[in-house]
Amino acid sequence: MFGIYLKRELSRRKKAALVIAMGLALGIALVITVNSVSAGMNQAQDKVLKSLYGLGTDMTVTKAQSAPKAGSSQGPSFKFGATSSSSSSQSSDRVNTQGGQALASSLVTKVGAQKGVSAAVGALTLNVTKVDGSFTQGKAKSSTTSGSSGSSQQGGPGSGSGGGTSTGQPQVQGGGANFNVNSYSVAGIDVTNQTLGPLSTSKITTGKTFTTTQTNAKVAVVSKSYAKSKKYKVGSTFKISGTKFTVIGIATPNSSESTIDVYLPLKQAQTLGDSKNKVTTIYVKATDSKQIATVKSTIQKNISGTTVTTSADLASTVSGSLSTASNLATSVGKWLSIAVLIAAFLVAALLTSSAVSRRVREFGTLKALGWPSRKVTRQVVGESMVNGLIGGGLGIALGLAAAYTVTAISPKLTAQLGSTSGGGGGMGGGPGGGQGGPGQQATSNTLEIALNAPVSLTTIALAVGLAVTGGLIAGAMGGWRASRMRPADALRSVS
Incomplete structure (x- = not known):
């Protein structure tokens, strides 16, 4: 009886039911869209941080660069030996x-021994500036001038007048220099533990990575972009400060940007960098990701003079359109979705209550026929629940369509990482802290991230819960009003 009556009443009031369902659907769709976009923002920020941190890295320990001494030069300096040849190639x-x-290096072991630390790995970052080219020696030539016979010249003893030649001062003609400057970054890594550190953010796509026995081998892994620019392949060789290295692998970064061009065993990098x-x-790497703040405090307390930087610290330095959009999604977007959802619930409740008012004769007659108040209330709540579920279904469909549209368009967002001094003092100062030539004291990175809007099962469950809640709220208000009607109201409404 309940089901038959429920079906009949909903069929009679299709327009009213559809209006209530659409109001709930819009609120639920907005919640799904905002949650999905926020999840996409979090994923985008994770990509930015991983490009700096390294996969599986929870924090880094560095030490700020000391201020240069007064009068000391921070600029580049190159020395070339002079030769007697007219043309000489030089490289430095x-x-x-x-x-x-x-x-x-002993601090790596000390950090690894701290409470809450699962693993610790050291890395050395170098910047190599290569200058190569050639000098061409100029030649000294003397210029001569001819005197005309009709001219009068004054000179010292032995000088004559009339025609003749005179020799001027020798002048250097020709010569010069042509040099190319190439700057690239080098990271020395601990080959015995490659799950942490700069190389962990990349995947070896050609060749192979280091073995645990190559702690001091003259081998290298180069990034894909650097290998392409230099036309390096597996087996190619190159020199750094006279030391020849053989390329054994080419790495492709997992993130959109990588600031390291060449990876070497740590001991080789230490030798090159003196x-x-x-x-x-x-x-x-912390043993528990929920205790990162505690581990940070422990390291700072027990190892003085160092700077410990976590992903939360680094996230605060990210600016650009990604940061702006993330702030809008988390603050304005969520509050807007909550406000719209509350408005949708109130509209549904008011429309249900208004519909009950127009059914005075119906509910009064049912009570006169013996229906108790609880049965009338159940009837109204049942109709509202159906409206809420219909609205939930429509809202999920609209929300999924909006989320998939965002993913299909994939708008580009930029993440500007806060400038980091060449001295480090944080994660941005390590591998991934930007690169520049000698004397460059401030660097910054700009990453471009494609925005996606993933929809999780949790979001769908939230939408269903909101649909049920909206139906209950509307049904409760309408049912309460219907339960207070008396049979006499039906007779009073008869014209």
């Missing part, structure tokens, strides 16, 4: 540590 590499003041037993960044 200038290798500098990058990413902060060097730390003793930094024996030194590292610039210590990558740390």
Whole structure:
């Protein structure tokens, strides 16, 4: 009886039911869209942080660069030996540590022994500036002038007048220099643990990675973009400060950007940078991701003079359209969706209550026939629940359509990482802190991220819950009003 009557009443009031369902659907669709876009923002921010951090890295330990001494020069300096040949090719590499003041390698073990630390790995970041080209020696030539016979010349003893030649001062003609400057970044990694550190953000797509026995081997892994620019292949060789290295693998970064061009075993990088037993960044993995703040405090307390940077610290330096859109989605977007949802619930409740008012004769007659108040209330709540479920279905469909549209369009967002000093002092100062030539004290990275709007099962469950809640709220108000009607009201409404 209940089901038959429910079906009949909904069929009679299709327009009213559709209006209530559409109001709920719009509110639910907005919630789904905002949640999906927010999830996409979080994924985009994770990509930005992973491009700097390294997969599986929870924090880094660095030391800020000390201020240069007064009168000291921070600019590049190159020396070439003079030769007697008229044309001579010259080449020189200038290798500098990058990413902060060097730390003793022994600190890696000390950091790894701290409570809450699962693993710690050291890395050394270098910047190599290569200058090569050639000098061409100029030649000194004397210029001569001819005197005309009709001219009068004054000179010292022995000088004559009339025709003749005179010799001027010798002048250097020709010669010069033509040099190319190439700057690239090098990361020395611990080959015995490659799950942390700069190389962990990349995948070896050609060749192979380092083996645990190649701790001091003259081998290298190069990034895909750098290999393409230099036409390197597996087996190619190149030199850094006179040391020849063989390419054994080509790495493709997992993120859209990578600031490291060449990866070497840590000992080889330490030799090139004249930094024996030194590292610039210590990558740390915590045993529990929920205790990162506690581990950070422990490291700072027990190892003085260092800077510990977590993903939360680094996230605060991200600006650009990604940061702006994320703030809008988390603040304005969520509050807007809540406001619209509340409005949808209130509209549904008011429309249901209004519909009950127009059914005075119906409910009064039912009570006169013996229906108790609870049965009338159940009838109204049942109709509202059906309206709510219909609205939930429509809202999920609209929300999914909006989310898939955002994913299909994939709007591009830029993430501007806050400028980091060449001395480090944080994650941005390590591998991934930007690269620049010698003397460059401030660097910044701009990443371009495609925005997606993934819809999770949790979001769908939330939409269903909202649909049921909206139906219950509308049904409760309408049922309460219907339960207060008396049989006499039906007779009073008869004209």
